[in-house]
Amino acid sequence: MQLQAEAKHVDHSEFVSFTVASQAFCLKITQIREIRRWQPVTVLPHAPADVLGVMNLRGAVIPIYDLSARFGLEQTDASERNVVIVVSVHDKPVGLLAESVSEIISIDPDDIQETPQVDSRNTMDFIQGIISQNDEMVRIINLDAVISSPEQVAQ
Amino acid sequence: MTGSIMDTFFEECEELLEAMDAGLAAIEEGDQDAETVNAVFRAVHSIKGGAGAFGLDELVAFAHNFETVFDDVRSNKLELDEKLIQLLFRASDHLSDLVTCARDGGQVDSAHHDVLIKALAEYIDEDEEELVFEPMGVGAAFEPAALPLLDAVEEEVTYDIRFHPLKEMYATGNEPYFLFQALSDLGELSVSLDENELPGFDAMEDGENYLSWELSLTTLKPRSSIEAVFEFVEGLCELSITTDGDAEAEVDALAALNAAFGVGSAEEENVVDVPLDQPAPEPVEAPALAEVETVEVPEVKSDQAAENTPVAKKDAAKAKSAGPKPTLRVELDRVDKLINAVGELIINHSMLAQQIANLDASDTRDVETELEGFKTLARDIQEGVMAIRAQPVKPLFQRMARIVREASAATGKSAKLVTVGEATEVDKTVIERLADPLTHILRNAVDHGIETPEDRAATGKDKAGEIHLTAAHRSGSVCIEVKDDGAGLNRKKIRQIAIDKGLIPENAELNDNEIDNLLFLPGFSTASEISNLSGRGVGMDVVKNAVTKLGGRVNIASTPGRGSTFSIILPLTLAVMDGMVVSVAGHTMVVPITAIVETMRGNDDMINNLGADGTLLSIRGSFVPICDVASSLGLRGDTTNEPAGVYLLVETENGDRCALAVDDIHDQRQVVIKSLDGVCGNVPGVSAATILGDGKIAMILDPESIVTASSSAAVFDTDRRMSNAIAS
Numbered sequence: 001m002q003l004q005a006e007a008k009h010v011d012h013s014e015f016v017s018f019t020v021a022s023q024a025f026c027l028k029i030t031q032i033r034e035i036r037r038w039q040p041v042t043v044l045p046h047a048p049a050d051v052l053g054v055m056n057l058r059g060a061v062i063p064i065y066d067l068s069a070r071f072g073l074e075q076t077d078a079s080e081r082n083v084v085i086v087v088s089v090h091d092k093p094v095g096l097l098a099e100s101v102s103e104i105i106s107i108d109p110d111d112i113q114e115t116p117q118v119d120s121r122n123t124m125d126f127i128q129g130i131i132s133q134n135d136e137m138v139r140i141i142n143l144d145a146v147i148s149s150p151e152q153v154a155q
Numbered sequence: 156m157t158g159s160i161m162d163t164f165f166e167e168c169e170e171l172l173e174a175m176d177a178g179l180a181a182i183e184e185g186d187q188d189a190e191t192v193n194a195v196f197r198a199v200h201s202i203k204g205g206a207g208a209f210g211l212d213e214l215v216a217f218a219h220n221f222e223t224v225f226d227d228v229r230s231n232k233l234e235l236d237e238k239l240i241q242l243l244f245r246a247s248d249h250l251s252d253l254v255t256c257a258r259d260g261g262q263v264d265s266a267h268h269d270v271l272i273k274a275l276a277e278y279i280d281e282d283e284e285e286l287v288f289e290p291m292g293v294g295a296a297f298e299p300a301a302l303p304l305l306d307a308v309e310e311e312v313t314y315d316i317r318f319h320p321l322k323e324m325y326a327t328g329n330e331p332y333f334l335f336q337a338l339s340d341l342g343e344l345s346v347s348l349d350e351n352e353l354p355g356f357d358a359m360e361d362g363e364n365y366l367s368w369e370l371s372l373t374t375l376k377p378r379s380s381i382e383a384v385f386e387f388v389e390g391l392c393e394l395s396i397t398t399d400g401d402a403e404a405e406v407d408a409l410a411a412l413n414a415a416f417g418v419g420s421a422e423e424e425n426v427v428d429v430p431l432d433q434p435a436p437e438p439v440e441a442p443a444l445a446e447v448e449t450v451e452v453p454e455v456k457s458d459q460a461a462e463n464t465p466v467a468k469k470d471a472a473k474a475k476s477a478g479p480k481p482t483l484r485v486e487l488d489r490v491d492k493l494i495n496a497v498g499e500l501i502i503n504h505s506m507l508a509q510q511i512a513n514l515d516a517s518d519t520r521d522v523e524t525e526l527e528g529f530k531t532l533a534r535d536i537q538e539g540v541m542a543i544r545a546q547p548v549k550p551l552f553q554r555m556a557r558i559v560r561e562a563s564a565a566t567g568k569s570a571k572l573v574t575v576g577e578a579t580e581v582d583k584t585v586i587e588r589l590a591d592p593l594t595h596i597l598r599n600a601v602d603h604g605i606e607t608p609e610d611r612a613a614t615g616k617d618k619a620g621e622i623h624l625t626a627a628h629r630s631g632s633v634c635i636e637v638k639d640d641g642a643g644l645n646r647k648k649i650r651q652i653a654i655d656k657g658l659i660p661e662n663a664e665l666n667d668n669e670i671d672n673l674l675f676l677p678g679f680s681t682a683s684e685i686s687n688l689s690g691r692g693v694g695m696d697v698v699k700n701a702v703t704k705l706g707g708r709v710n711i712a713s714t715p716g717r718g719s720t721f722s723i724i725l726p727l728t729l730a731v732m733d734g735m736v737v738s739v740a741g742h743t744m745v746v747p748i749t750a751i752v753e754t755m756r757g758n759d760d761m762i763n764n765l766g767a768d769g770t771l772l773s774i775r776g777s778f779v780p781i782c783d784v785a786s787s788l789g790l791r792g793d794t795t796n797e798p799a800g801v802y803l804l805v806e807t808e809n810g811d812r813c814a815l816a817v818d819d820i821h822d823q824r825q826v827v828i829k830s831l832d833g834v835c836g837n838v839p840g841v842s843a844a845t846i847l848g849d850g851k852i853a854m855i856l857d858p859e860s861i862v863t864a865s866s867s868a869a870v871f872d873t874d875r876r877m878s879n880a881i882a883s
Contacts, residue, residue, distance in 0.1 A: 042852040043742060044838055045788035054834060054844060056852050059499045061829045061844050092834075 012106045017138050018085065019099040021073040024138045026105065026131075031087050031143055035101055038082040049075060055095055057086065064095040070146060071126060089147040096146075105133055112140065164205045165258045166484075171198040172251045176553045179247055183240050189229070196225045202250065204387070206257070214253045217268065220275045221246045233278055242274055245564075248557050311342070311373055314381060317395045319367035324391035331368065337384045342374025367393075487583070490543050497537045498731070498827035504533050505824070505848030537731065545580035548626045548635070551590060552577050555624055558594050562601035569608055569619040570601050570639075579626035581633050585705055585725055589635070592698040592709075596637045596721050597622065599695070604641035604719055614716065616640065629724075632707075632749065638720040644713040646670045653679065671711040675699040703859070706732070706747075706842065734826045734845070734855060735803070737817040740785035743853045744817075745826055745845055750858040752804045752812070754820060772802055772814040779804065783816045787861050788840050805858040813862040828855065839864060 016035075017026040041053035041064050050069035054061050064084060068076045076082065076097055084095040112129040128142040178195035203218035224243070227233040249263070249271050256263050316338075320331060338344050346368055353365045372381065378396060385394055508526055511519055552574045559572040581589075605611075605620035612618055623638040646667060653659045653673045665673075673679060677696040695709075702709050707725035726732055726749070734745035735754070755774070763771045763778065771778040781802070785791040802814040826845035829852075831838060842857035 040851075042844070042854065043790070044835055045790060045841060045854070046839055047835065051835065054831075054852050056846050056850050059495065059502070059846065061831065061834050061846075061852055063834050 012108055015105050015107055015138075015140070016085075016101060017103055017105050017133065018083070018101045020071065021068040021076070021099065023073070024102065024133070024136055025067070025098070025141050026138050027085070027087065027141050027143065029104065033086045033088055033093060036084045036086060036095075038078050038080060038084055038097065052078070052097060055084070057093060057095070060093060062086070062093045062095050064097060065147065066097045067146070068097070068099075087143060087147075089143055094147050105138070107131055115139075161209060164209065165254065167205065168202055168254045168258075171202050172247070172254065173550050173553060174198045175247050175250075176556070177549075179240070179244055180553065180556065182235060183244075187235055192225065192229050196222060196229055199225060199250070202254065206254075208387070209257075211253075211257045213263070213268075214250075214257050217246075217253055217272065218250060220272055220279070221250060224275050224278045227278065239278065242271075242278075244557075244560055246271055246275060248561065251557075311375055312398050313371060313373045314378065315397045316370040316372060316381065317367065317393075317397075318370060318385075319393040320364055320388065321391050321393070322362055322364045324388050325362075325364060327391065329388050329391065334384055334388065335368075335370065338370065338372055338381065341376045341380055341384070342372055344373075345371045485543075490540070493540050494544070497533070497540050500533050501537060501731075501825070501827060502846050502848070502850075504530055506850060509848045541582075541731070542580075544583050546583050546586055547578050547580050548586060549577040551586050551593070552624055552626070554590065555593055555597055558597045559601060559622060562598050563605075566602055567607070568601060568605050570605050570622055571619050572597075572622050572624055574624045576626040579628060579633065581626070581725070585633070588701060588705055589723070589725075592701040592723065593624075593635070593637070595695070595698050597624070600637055600639040600641065600719070600721075604639040604643075606642050610642075633725045635723040635725070636720060637722075638718060640718040643715040643717055643719050644671055644674075644711070646713075646715075649673055671713060674711065675709070708859070731825055731827055732855075734824065735820060736822040736824060736847070736853070737801070737803070738819045738821065739788070739817050740790040741818075742790060743821070743847060743851065744784075745853050745855045746803060746805075746815070746817075746858060747842075747855065748823065750805045752806050754801060754803050756800060757802050757816075774804065774814075779812045779814045781814045781816050782862055784840075784856065784861060785816075785818075787864055803858075805862065807859055807862050811862070813858075815856075815858060815861065826853075826855070 014029040015026040016029050016032055017024055019025070039055070041055045043053045044051060044063075047053070050066050052064040052066050055064050066076050066078075068074060076099065078097055081100065083098055083101050085098055085101070086093055086095050088094070111131050113131065115124060115127045115129055118124065125145045126142055128140040130140065131138050175195050175198040178191050178198065181191050182195070199218050199222045203215050203222060206214040206218060221243075224233065224239075224246075228235055228239075233239065249267065252263050255261075318331070318334075320329070335344065335346055347370075349367045349369055350365070352367070353359075359365070374380070378398070381396055385392070388394075504526070507529075511522055511526065556572045556574070559570055562568075563570040600622050601620075605622070606614070606616075608618040611620065621640050623636070625634075625636040625638070627634050627636075650659075650665065650670050650673070653670075653676070654661050654663075656679065658673065658676050658679060659665070674695040675698070679696065699709050702723050702725070705725055707723055710722045710724070711719060712722070713719035733748040735748055735751060737744055737746055757772065761773050762781070763773060765771050770781045772781050773779075783791075801817050801820050803817060803820075804812060804814050806812050826847075829844045829846065831841070831844055834844075838854075840857060840861045841854045842860075843855045844852050845855055847853050
């Protein structure tokens with residue numbers, strides 16, 4: 001919905017597509033701060049399975065989430081080939097572990113399709129819409145839903 | 156620059172209130188010389204002046220009364236006796252309440268307000284002119300004030316006002332137009348410009364003022380209303396106000412005015428002779444509050460030089476209260492950024508050191524020498540930056556004096572606060588967050604600790620209780636102690652209450668120390684009935700939580716009949732601490748040095764099993780429970796007897812000892828604390844994180860919570876279970 005509203009002002013938005021557990025996802029390029037190679041993180045005791053730990057980003061301590069586990073898919077066995085996409089959610093930097101980054105795609109907002117109803121409720125919340133790119137389905141991530149605000153986490 | 160002028164005003168108010176409190180405390184101590192009294196007077200006066208500009212009528216009204224009494228003290232009309240000093244203290248407390256209300260919104264206790272105003276009014280000389288108070292200055296200029304309380308008590312008088320602004324007045328942004336507008340609100344005003352002094356165009360000097368005005372005002376209002384209008388330009392203009400009344404009155408009034416504007420002698424009698432027969436008016440609600448008003452002498456003669464501009468005046472007042480040290484006001488954000496950068500610098504240093512150590516160079520000695528210099532410099536910078544954040548605890552202690560006053564007034568007990576070590580410097584954040592716990596402890600000390608005067612007399616103590624509030628640096632930490640000379644903790648009662656509230660089983664066997672620590676359990680409050688003072692359903696656990704959050708701990712010591720001592724031990728700074736770098740199940744972690752009593756390498760002989768899974772470490776004949784850090788943090792699934800090589804003996808705040816089992820000790824170093832707030836929720840067993848020399852993040856362990864989590868003692872588990880329940 002939000003994307004459609006913005007469409008009136010911008011014709012094409014650029015998205016970065018990447019794979020998580022062999023599925024294609026994308027995020028708006030403006031949401032991404034940087035992309036880093038995976039490095040071992042510091043484990044947080046008693047953390048949920050989708051929180052991999054914390055990482056040092058130039059002096060700041062940022063939490064790293066495993067997107068795959070977050071989406072209810074199998075847990076990623078992180079290696080050097082994987083990437084951490086650093087995004088800014090609720091004004092805080094957060095790292096998201098993805099398999100690999102694919103490309104930058106330009107999307108006409110009119111091409112974004114509503115997420116069809118499927119059974120997996122968890123995934124549904126996290127997906128804002130889908131687009132077809134080279135006959136492949138790319139899912140647009142709703143970042144605010146994926147990462148709840150720190151206040152909510154604290155509770 | 157961020158923040159509005161109003162913020163600046165409130166910031167200044169803080170300083171002024173501190174100066175006022177300091178002055179009053181000095182007066183109470185017997186230092187009643189003119190300078191001290193003046194300092195307090197100036198503080199109150201400046202608050203009033205600023206408040207007037209913002210139309211904070213209630214505040215202005217009260218400050219005015221306060222100031223009036225003080226003015227009489229200053230001119231030796233009032234004797235500063237014990238009773239008056241107590242009243243002044245209460246008034247100063249109320250004034251600071253009013254400031255807080257004005258800043259944060261909210262309402263002051265209006266009954267209390269009225270009582271104080273009446274009490275103050277009793278001290279104000281009956282002969283002095285009583286009249287309606289009115290918002291003054293700029294506020295009045297924009298907002299014609301209705302004065303319903305003064306119906307035709309007075310005849311109309313025509314005042315001739317001659318007003319010649321000095322050029323300084325324009326420099327401070329005052330505008331004659333608004334003054335005239337304010338005057339015209341008082342009555343019928345005619346204005347004529349006097350341009351006789353205007354020189355020829357060539358002789359005119361830039362910035363000089365040559366104009367003056369002749370005004371004629373016919374009004375019902377007394378002279379002081381007119382003076383009030385000019386209050387903000389006092390010292391910045393030549394002003395004469397004359398009536399067509401009798402000549403003698405004129406002379407008196409002129410003298411009074413001159414005194415008021417700092418032109419004449421400060422010794423001048425400062426009473427305006429317009430006696431009004433109106434009864435002391437009932438205080439209604441502000442701003443239509445009826446008030447008493449006298450002409451005040453704003454500054455003594457010696458300050459005239461500083462009087463020229465309001466800025467200079469303010470600075471003078473500040474300099475007097477805070478000593479001659481020049482200060483710089485800096486936004487906290489900037490300091491914090493600097494602190495972060497310095498933290499990075501230190502991390503960067505250890506990274507460099509590590510890289511150099513890894514180098515395959517034949518001779519790195521020179522580099523290492525330089526690196527050592529770099530380290531020293533980095534530490535110096537760090538200490539310097541930390542010192543910026545450090546502030547003396549004095550303002551905090553001054554506030555506490557008020558808490559004790561109020562608490563003793565409310566309980567009918569007599570207690571005196573003695574403060575020691577006010578100059579001790581502590582991190583700003585620590586000071587801010589200490590206010591609540593200290594307030595609580597002090598209220599408790601008065602409410603529960605100090606006995607009634609009769610009881611005290613019966614036990615041969617001085618009727619007035621004494622509470623010592625001490626701050627001191629003690630080996631890398633700050634110790635703040637509250638010590639009362641009251642009855643001490645009633646352990647029997649505490650135990651019974653804990654049983655009644657289901658906090659401990661009835662048959663629990665507790666030693667004195669453990670009983671004392673029951674006070675810190677959530678939901679524990681010894682007041683059988685919830686009193687207004689302490690015991691609002693929250694207990695000392697609030698104190699403990701607040702202190703723990705600051706990385707400190709609280710201890711209680713109590714001797715029956717002799718009093719109790721609460722000590723709060725805090726780290727010097729919240730940003731850096733000394734830690735021991737250990738490894739736990741392959742993870743590098745940091746344990747705060749302050750928590751560690753000793754470290755030892757264990758062998759099988761020292762480990763004794765107790766029951767199914769309890770293990771004890773024997774240390775020189777005594778047995779201490781072992782707590783495996785890895786399993787407590789969930790990092791090692793099974794609690795096999797895998798020999799964790801090294802034991803860190805830690806002492807919890809209730810004096811229990813526990814041996815934390817870790818795999819190895821690597822290093823002892825200063826680490827920069829990185830808060831995990833906002834990164835993830837509350838992590839049990841971990842207090843914060845830090846960045847090590849290799850750029851990796853290490854968790855800083857919280858030994859206290861690790862021990863409590865694994866401790867089987869039922870009593871101390873309660874609080875843990877609760878926080879776990881909240882966390883999950």
